[in-house]
Amino acid sequence: MSERRSYPPGVPCWVDLSTPDTQGAAGFYGALFGWRAGFEAEPEAHGYGLFHLRGKKVAGIGPVFHEDLPAGWHSYVAVADLAETLQKASAAGGHVALPQTQITHAGRMAGLRDRENAFLPLWQAEQHHGCELVNEPGAFTWSELTTRDPAAAQDFYAAVFGWAPGGDAYYTRWLVDDKAVGGMLPMPIDVPAEVPPHWVVYFAVDDVEQAVAKVKELGGGQMSPFIDSPAGRLAVVNDPWHAEFAVISGVQEHH
Incomplete structure (x- = not known):
């Protein structure tokens, strides 16, 4: 299902x-994916904007x-209770990177x-539930962790989100209710040692x-390089400000 509420x-x-250049990046992704960017005028928005595709938030x-932080794409995991989730993360050996913050009437975030x-x-x-369009060209379709200790990650994310590991010995598919x-x-x-474990955001495209x-x-x-995976042909790229993301020709029905 592509549309989500x-x-x-x-x-x-x-x-x-x-990104250090929101206007420049808006132009880049508009030309790449056909997105339209709109930025909130209210001071409490702190320069945050939304990308739309076919009138839907993507x-x-x-x-x-x-200014010292790198540009980057981030995927957010939906939770019912931020405080409880952060407690689980700390108990499982992680830590709170960003404390709970109220984002206008949209909802609450943490890291x-x-x-x-x-x-x-x-x-x-609260009022904002997430991407209104997924799993089709020009939209978010997958999140993937690259880590040096998959066993530790399996234990951690199982404890925090209840994710069950699927897949094979090399590639893990995180499962919620068998999906x-x-x-x-x-x-x-x-990969150089200074590159930390990180999550990569994937966008679907018609032709990689x-x-x-x-x-x-x-x-x-x-x-x-171009990679032919069971899910489709893909490549990892970056924008002019070095924010990394991936494009894939196969649509991942994970939502």
């Missing part, structure tokens, strides 16, 4: 971009929290870091080669 707890529900965009320091934001919905909501794979051995060519034309870059 709500998400169960434990399911990735929203994605947003932190992602957010805002300035980086501090955790898992045992290996991968950052993952959380969302407790895949995300994935995990080991960090490749050739065309999408990557467009990324390059718009000033971005290709970070991985």
Whole structure:
């Protein structure tokens, strides 16, 4: 189902971009995915904006929290109780990276870091429930953790969200009620040690080669070769401000 109005707890529900150049990035993603950006005029929005596709909310965009922080895409996991989830994360060996914050009337957010320091934001919905369009070209379709300790991650996310591991010895599919909501794979051995474990946001496209060519034309870059996975052909890319994301030709029915 492409259109969504709500998400169960434990399911990735929203994605947003932190960037040092919100106007420039809005132009980049508008040209790449056909998104239209709108920015809130209210001071409490702090420069945050929304991307729309066919009139539906598909992602957010805002300035980086501090000029020293890198640009990046983040996927938010829906939770019923932020305080309880953060307590579970701390008890499981993670820690609170961002304390609970009220976001106007939209909802409440917080951020955790898992045992290996991968950052993952959380969302407790009020008026804003998340992406209104998923699993189709130009929309969010998958979240994937790359980590050096998959066993520790399995234990951590099971304790925090109740995720059950599926898949095979190499690739883990996170399951909620037997439905895949995300994935995990080991960090490749050739990745420099200073690159921390992290989550990658995937967007569906009709044609991966065309999408990557467009990324390059718009000033971005290709970070991985083209990969033929069981889920579809994919590539990891970055925008001109070095925010990493992936494009995939297969639509992941995980929501």
